[in-house]
Amino acid sequence: MATIDWDSLGFDAYRTRTVVVAHYQDGAWSDIRLDESFSFTIDPFMQGLHYAISCFEGLKTFRQKDGSIAMFRPEKNAARMARSAAFLGIPAPTEDMFIRMCALCVKNNLEFLPPYGHQASMYLRPLLFAPHPQMQLVPYPEAIFAVMCAPAGSYYGAHLRSAAAVIPGDFDRAAPKGTGSYKLSANYAGTFVPYKLAHAQGYAELLYLNSATREYVDEFGSSNFFGIKGDTYVTPLSDSVLPSITNLTLQEVAADLGMRVEKRPVPLEELAGFSEAGGCGTAVVITPISHIDMKPVLAEPLVSRTFRYGPDGEVGPVCTKLYKRITGIQFGELEDTHGWCHKIEE
Ligand SMILES: Cc1ncc(COP(=O)(O)O)c(C=O)c1O
Numbered sequence: 001m002a003t004i005d006w007d008s009l010g011f012d013a014y015r016t017r018t019v020v021v022a023h024y025q026d027g028a029w030s031d032i033r034l035d036e037s038f039s040f041t042i043d044p045f046m047q048g049l050h051y052a053i054s055c056f057e058g059l060k061t062f063r064q065k066d067g068s069i070a071m072f073r074p075e076k077n078a079a080r081m082a083r084s085a086a087f088l089g090i091p092a093p094t095e096d097m098f099i100r101m102c103a104l105c106v107k108n109n110l111e112f113l114p115p116y117g118h119q120a121s122m123y124l125r126p127l128l129f130a131p132h133p134q135m136q137l138v139p140y141p142e143a144i145f146a147v148m149c150a151p152a153g154s155y156y157g158a159h160l161r162s163a164a165a166v167i168p169g170d171f172d173r174a175a176p177k178g179t180g181s182y183k184l185s186a187n188y189a190g191t192f193v194p195y196k197l198a199h200a201q202g203y204a205e206l207l208y209l210n211s212a213t214r215e216y217v218d219e220f221g222s223s224n225f226f227g228i229k230g231d232t233y234v235t236p237l238s239d240s241v242l243p244s245i246t247n248l249t250l251q252e253v254a255a256d257l258g259m260r261v262e263k264r265p266v267p268l269e270e271l272a273g274f275s276e277a278g279g280c281g282t283a284v285v286i287t288p289i290s291h292i293d294m295k296p297v298l299a300e301p302l303v304s305r306t307f308r309y310g311p312d313g314e315v316g317p318v319c320t321k322l323y324k325r326i327t328g329i330q331f332g333e334l335e336d337t338h339g340w341c342h343k344i345e346e
Contacts, residue, residue, distance in 0.1 A: 004112070004114075004151060006114045006115060006118035006151070007118055007120075007153075008153065009114070009118075009120050009151050009152055009153030010152075010153055011123065011150075011152045011153065011283050011284075012150065013150060014112070014149075014150035014151060016109040016112045016148070016149055016150065016151075017036060017108060017109050017111070017112070018034050018035065018036055018105065018108035018109055019034075019035045019038060019105070019146055019147065019148045020032060020033070020034060020035070020101045020104045020105045020108065020146065020147045020148075021033045021034075021035050021144065021145070021146045021147075022093070022097070022101065022144075022145045022146075023131075023142075023143075023144050023145075024090075024091040024141070024142060024143045024144075024145070025142050027141070029093070029097065029145075032097075032101060032104065034104070034108055035146075040131075040144070040146075042131060043131065043132075043133040044133075045133030045134065045135070046129075046130065046131045046132060046133055047130035047131075047132055047133075047134050047140065048129035048131060051130075051137065052184065052185055052186035052189070053088050053089075053090060053129065053130035053139075054088075054127070054128070054129035054130065054184070054185040054186070055081060055084035055085060055087075055088060055127075055128050055183055055184050055185060056081075056125060056126060056127045056128070056183060056185060057077040057080065057081050057124075057125070057126040057127075057183060058077075058124070058125055058281075058282045058283065059071060059072060059073070059074055059077045059102070059123075059124050059126075059245075059282060060072050060121045060122065060123055060124065060152070060282055060330070061102075061106050061113065061121060061122040061149075061344070062116075062121045062330045062331055062332070062341075063113055063114060063115055063116045063121075064116060064331055064332025064341070065116055065331055065332045065333050066332055067116070068332065068343055069106060069113065069343065069344040069346065070330070070332065070341035070342060070343050070344070071099070071102060071103065071106070071124070071341070071342040071344060072282075072330055072340060072341060072342070073245055073249070073340050073342070074098065074099045074102055074342050075095055075099065075342070076245045076248070077098070077126065077245065078093070078094075078095040078098035078099060079095065080183055080243065080245070081093070081098065081126060081128060081183070082095075083182065084128070084182040084183050084184055085128055085143070087179070087182045087184070088130070088139065088182075088184070089138075090128065090129075090130050090139060090140075090141070090142070090143045091141055091142075091143045092128065092143075092145075093128070093145050097145075098126065098145075099342065101126070101145070101147045102124050102126065102147050103344045104147070105124060105147040105148065105149050106122060106124070106149065106344055107344065107346070109122070109149050110346070112149065112151045113151070114151050116331065116332075119153070119154035119327075120151060120152060120153050121152055121154075121330070122149050122150070122151055122152065123149060123150050123151075123152040123282070123283065124147060124148075124149050125147070125148050125149065125150070126145065126146070126147045127145070127146050127147075127148070128143055128144070128145045129143065129144055129185075130142060130143055131143070131144050152283065154284075154327075160286065160288055160315045160319065160320060160323055161288070161313050161315065162287075162288035162289060162290035162309070162310060162312060162313055162314055162315050162319075163203075163204035163205065163287055163288070163289065163290060163312070164203045164204060164205075164289070164290055164291055164292070164293070164312060165203055165204065165205035165206065165207045165220065165279070165289050165292045165293075166201070166203040166205075166206060166207065166292065166293045166294075166295055166298065167206075167207045167208075167209060167292060167293070167294045167295065168194050168197075168198070168206055168208075168295060168298040169294065169295055169296040169297060169298070169304075170296070170297050170298055171190070171194045171206070171208070171298060172208060172211035173187070173190065173191065173208035173211070173218060173219070173221065173240070174187065174208070174211060174218065174240035174241075175211055175240070176210070176211065176212045176239065176240060177239065178240060180218070180238075180239070180240030180241060180242065181239060181240060181241060181242060181243060182242075183242060187242075188221075188222075191206065191221040191222075194206050194221070194298055195221060197298045197299050198298065203293070204287065205220045205221065205222075205223070205279055205287060205289070206220060206221040207219075207220055207225065207292055208220070208221065209268060210238060210240065211240070214268075215267060215268055216236065216238065216265050216266060216267055217236050217266040217267075217268060217270075217271065218238050218240055218241050219236065219238075219241045219242065219244075220279040220281075220287075222279075222281060222283070223244065223246075223279035223280050223281035223283075223284070223287060224241060224242070224244040224246070224247040224279065224280050224281065225266070225277070225278075225279060226247065226250065226277070226279075226280060227266065227270070227271070227273075227274035227276070227277045227278075228274055228275050228276040228277070228316065228318045228319070229273060229274055229275065230275075231258070231259050231260060232259060232260040232261070232262055233250065233251060233254040233259050233260070233261045233262070233318075233322075234262045234263075234264070234266060234270075234274070235247055235250075235251065235261075235262070235263050235266075236263075236264075236265060236266045237263045237264050237265055238265065244280060244281055245282065246280040246281050246282055246285060246286075246326075247280050249326060249340065250280055250286075250322055250326065251263070252338060253322055253325045253326055254322060256325075256337075257321065257322075257325065259318075271307040272307055274307075274309065275309070275316065275318075276288065276289075276309055276310075276316035276317075276318050276319050277289040277292070277307075277309050278319050285323055285326055285327060286319055286323045286326075288309075288315045288316065288319040289309055290308070290309060290310055290311065290312040290313065290314065291306055291307060291308040291309060291312070292306070292307045293305070293306050294306070329341070
């Protein structure tokens with residue numbers, strides 16, 4: 001039995017017990033395999049490595065207040081992975097297979113599922129990649145689908161804290177009509193160096209603008225953007241933004257709480273008009289943003305403009321309300337009126 005300090009978990013790769021694996025070859029998926037070796041044998045020429053023919057997902061599983069286990073909206077992740085796979089031209093698991101393998105991963109790593117009461121959960125990472133050795137730039141009908149997991153903390157413990165973000169003038173995330181709306185491994189490669197530069201200057205997040213004109217807000221490097229204006233929840237409509245499941249959930253929660261929801265292009269100038277702003281994604285649910293600096297060159301000191309939403313660390317009432325509602329449903333403390341929690345039998 002692993003001894004884990006459930007209260008000081010971060011968000012990181014973790015060696016649990018089992019990875020759940022299936023292989024699509026010769027027109028069909030193999031049987032599902034429970035792998036405890038934590039290693040793959042790969043061909044050095046494989047497409048996944050050379051051409052980034054690889055996509056992934058991220059979703060969470062919760063030990064709820066009544067002791068049951070629930071995955072949060074896994075069918076949405078299954079659909080998003082199928083969309084990414086179609087873009088890459090590789091086979092995708094069906095929704096049923098995706099959910100079954102995620103559930104198997106939880107059941108075969110139960111000692112790593114944080115108990116209720118620690119604001120922690122189990123992060124599931126489904127990965128789909130092309131193992132076929134091939135030089136030509138054409139799809140080949142072979143894929144490995146693997147689901148791994150890691151216990152994950154809430155980032156904040158019981159209390160949300162706001163963080164600073166920066167708009168880098170010299171980096172873009174996604175091209176128009178490019179790959180930005182798919183959860184491709186390749187999309188993240190270009191964010192590593194900008195994140196390193198941003199973190200070194202105390203910024204938790206990078207906020208990317210639309211790369212065609214740099215006049216509209218797209219999204220953060222690892223989460224969607226939302227702003228609060230009066231009782232309206234505003235989030236960008238853009239072809240190059242990842243369709244975040246947390247954002248979708250927040251929009252539904254905001255509507256449940258009587259707020260208006262606007263999904264539309266968000267001009268850069270509008271950042272000055274929000275009372276609160278945040279990032280949203282599976283890992284953190286909400287990252288409230290204290291201020292956003294614009295920098296012409298990320299590595300250089302000059303800040304050309306600042307949008308401020310509150311003192312660093314402080315969190316506005318709407319972000320707090322939305323966060324509590326979602327996490328309350330995830331931990332089974334509030335009624336799941338939408339049927340978002342997919343229960344797993346032990
Ligand atoms: C670029 C990007 N945008 C948004 C999100 C949020 O998506 P989701 O809420 O489905 O986790 C993620 C992943 O978490 C992401 O990597």
